Amino acid sequence: xxxxxxxxxxxxxxxxxxxxxxxxxxxxxxxxxxxxxxxxxxxxxxxxxxxxxxxxxxxxxxxxxxxxxxxxxxxxxxxxxxxxxxxxxxxxxxxxxxxxxxxxxxxxxxxxxxxxxxxxxxxxxxxxxxxxxxxxxxxxxxxxxxxxxxxxxxxxxxxxxxxxxxxxxxxxxxxxxxxxxxxxxxxxxxxxxxxxxxxxxxxxxxxxxxxxxxx
Numbered sequence: 001x002x003x004x005x006x007x008x009x010x011x012x013x014x015x016x017x018x019x020x021x022x023x024x025x026x027x028x029x030x031x032x033x034x035x036x037x038x039x040x041x042x043x044x045x046x047x048x049x050x051x052x053x054x055x056x057x058x059x060x061x062x063x064x065x066x067x068x069x070x071x072x073x074x075x076x077x078x079x080x081x082x083x084x085x086x087x088x089x090x091x092x093x094x095x096x097x098x099x100x101x102x103x104x105x106x107x108x109x110x111x112x113x114x115x116x117x118x119x120x121x122x123x124x125x126x127x128x129x130x131x132x133x134x135x136x137x138x139x140x141x142x143x144x145x146x147x148x149x150x151x152x153x154x155x156x157x158x159x160x161x162x163x164x165x166x167x168x169x170x171x172x173x174x175x176x177x178x179x180x181x182x183x184x185x186x187x188x189x190x191x192x193x194x195x196x197x198x199x200x201x202x203x204x205x206x207x208x209x210x211x212x213x214x215x
Contacts, residue, residue: 001191001192001194001195002036002191003029003032003033003036003191006029006032006191006194006195006198007029007033009198010025010026010029010198013198013201014026016201017201018201019207019211020205020206020207020208020211021197021201021205023208023211023212024054024055024056024197024205024208025055025194025197025198027051027054027055027208028051028052028054028055028190028193028194029051029194030051030054031047031048031050031051031054032047032048032051032190032191032194034047035047035048035051035187035190040170040171041171041176041179041180041183042163042168042170042171042179044183044187045159045160045163045179045182045183045186046160046163046164048183048186048187048190049156049160049186051190051194052186052189052190052193054208055190055193055194055197056070056071056074056193057070057208057209058070058206058207058208058209067157068154068157071150071153071154071157072150072153072154075146075149075150075153076146076147076150077146078146078193078196078197079145079146079149080146081196081199081200081203082145082192082196083199086192086195086196087145087149087189087192087196088143088145090185090188090189090192091145091148091149092143092145094188095181095184095185095188096140098181098184098185099140099148099152099185100140101177101178101181102152102155102156102178102181102182102185103132103133103136103151103152103155104133105155105178106129107175107178108155108156108158108159108178109125109129109132109155109158110154110157110158110161111125111128111129112125112129113158132151135147135151136148136151139151149189152185156182156185156186159175159178159179159182162175
């Protein structure tokens with residue numbers, strides 16, 4: 001689904017949307033549109049991630065709940081609501097190779113970088129990396145889409161941090177392959193997420209971050 005197709009549907013249905021879901025979808029679509037205009041991998045990834053974030057994020061307050069947990073819960077929920085198996089189609093038919101490459105790439109595994117930076121509690125990163133791959137392989141074998149996507153998005157979140165926090169060079173040759181794979185996945189998953197949310201506007205999605213206020 002393209003931005004234009006999703007926007008056309010949203011315009012016809014938004015009068016019946018509650019404020020929280022309406023704002024989430026409106027914002028996510030705006031960033032998806034911007035991502036479609038990008039001609040570079042770095043910019044496209046950043047705009048796609050903002051679109052994803054607009055769709056899922058709640059006001060985190062004092063961050064009592066880890067964002068990785070929120071990501072996982074959101075993706076598991078979407079997988080359960082996806083009665084047309086859009087997410088499963090992507091995981092099993094369109095991007096199985098790209099997903100496996102991301103899962104086997106230590107450079108998008110945060111504990112690896114924690115170890116490189118000398119953080120305490122990260123000496124066992126290799127064991128944890130192997131355990132995460134085993135969990136992903138079990139989920140792949142069981143066609144557990146929600147778990148697979150949760151693990152994949154943990155890797156994408158590390159890639160997101162590298163870019164947003166200045167830990168990468170624009171248009172660098174170092175991370176091109178993983179960015180291309182990430183953009184392929186996000187470029188299809190984000191529109192699917194928006195469509196699933198449009199199919200389930202009656203669900204409780206919570207308030208969007210930074211609601212619009214005019215005073």
